Amino acid sequence: MSAALHPASAPALAQALSTPHSLPHTAADLVAQPWLASLLGVGAIMAFLTLNVLFLIWAERKVSAWIQRRMGPTEVGPYGLFQTLADMLKLISKQLITPSHVDRPLYLLAPLVVFAPVVVAVSLFPFAPGLAVTDVDLGLLLVFAFAGLGIIGIFMAGWGSNNKYALLGAMRSVAQNVSYEIPLILSALAVVLLASHPEGVTLEAGTPSAHTVPLLGTSLAHITLAQEAQGYWFVLVQPVAFVIYFVAALAETNRAPFDIPEAESELVAGFHTEYSGMRFAMFFFAEYTNMLVVSMVATVLFLGGWDGPLLPGPVWFFLKTYTLLFGMIWVRWTWPRLRFDQLMRLCWGLLVPVAILNLLGAAVLAEVL
Amino acid sequence: MGEYGEVGRTLLLGLLIGVVPLVLPLLISPRYKGAETSKTYECGIDTVGSAWSRFGLGYTLFALVFVAFEVDLLYLFPVALVLRAHHWAGVAWVALFLAILSLALVFVWRKGVFTWTLGTVAPPPPKMDSPRAS
Structure with a gap:
């Protein structure tokens, strides 16, 4: 289905490039090539993620400096x-x-368990039509699933460290992450609902290549296509969901004003208190990559992904993503930290009920539009 | 199915690549070992007891509520995919489902799960007469 939409997906391209036609196609070749394609994809992602983290940390320090003169x-x-x-x-x-x-075992494995899933999460995003390392129909669900795996790593680190600061930080982090996952997914569901067209929509209407395809709201590419087809982004019809998503995303990434898992004035460094050197760097890497992932999800869900006039798709995609990231940095350096009970009351007492009502509104909207 | 195999390969390669920065410092970093190098970090104070002890139950309740809600939300994904094909009947079903879900939220709320009380960790120690007062 998605392969038909995007014949030139990156793995297919990599596979085509890595197959010189003079070589015989042995069974070993067939086994080896998907791995080679995956290796190329992961290599490209790692290069991008490393650059992204280097840039984001610099940006965070610069922006915080400007805010504090x-x-x-x-x-x-x-x-x-x-x-x-x-x-x-x-x-x-x-x-x-x-x-x-x-x-x-827990202490040594934790950095790896936090690190590996975010690589997979990034590999699922379509940066332009057909430009994704992996394009699956359940992309959105998989991104949430792999982003959620990191919580296990955080708890492994906190428990395995046998340190009170680390344990408290991990407990807070897990409670906070699982709580804010609910409004996060509820607000995403509103978009999934609006982006799904089981009876099909007409893409590229008014051009010779116009065609009608059914759209799946769980595929990241299809969500973007739905916004392209209807001519407006979901933030216009789902502003409440967008705000809820953004607040929940700040909490999911353990960032201020929701940074109580590593509140440095109370808990030293939270769950990674006992980690030094590159082990600590792995947590840091995962944290900043998580920021990127939640921003990319928001870009796809609410801001139309690669959709935009004149400039090529990836430029639009990253323009939107980094604008959101700047917003996250801005919030961190201007808002004070919440207390744990305030944090939980905000989630279950405000965000979840509003998100449920909003989802109901989205269901009605899907019928009306 | 092949696409999902790709996801698995990416995860495996991610794990393999993640090992590199964890092993690399072992080759080039110093290996100093003093008397206090491997002590638990507690700002220079000697650690009292282990961190693996009894812990506030308040956090567990959040985990339980999360599991219940998360499963319900996963049910809603397939519904969201085909809602348009069922028109207003679909909207009515979603409304019913969300109404029951909201009841669960009200129930948990009334149970006091979201009221964070400091007393949930352990009862306060019994009051002892201080030697100065007597």
């Missing part, structure tokens, strides 16, 4: 752009200290 990093590279790179090199050369009282 400071300069931020200025020394390493133009405008301090290479500061994070220098920090990363420092972290690689740091000793990895394993405290003696930890649960070793």
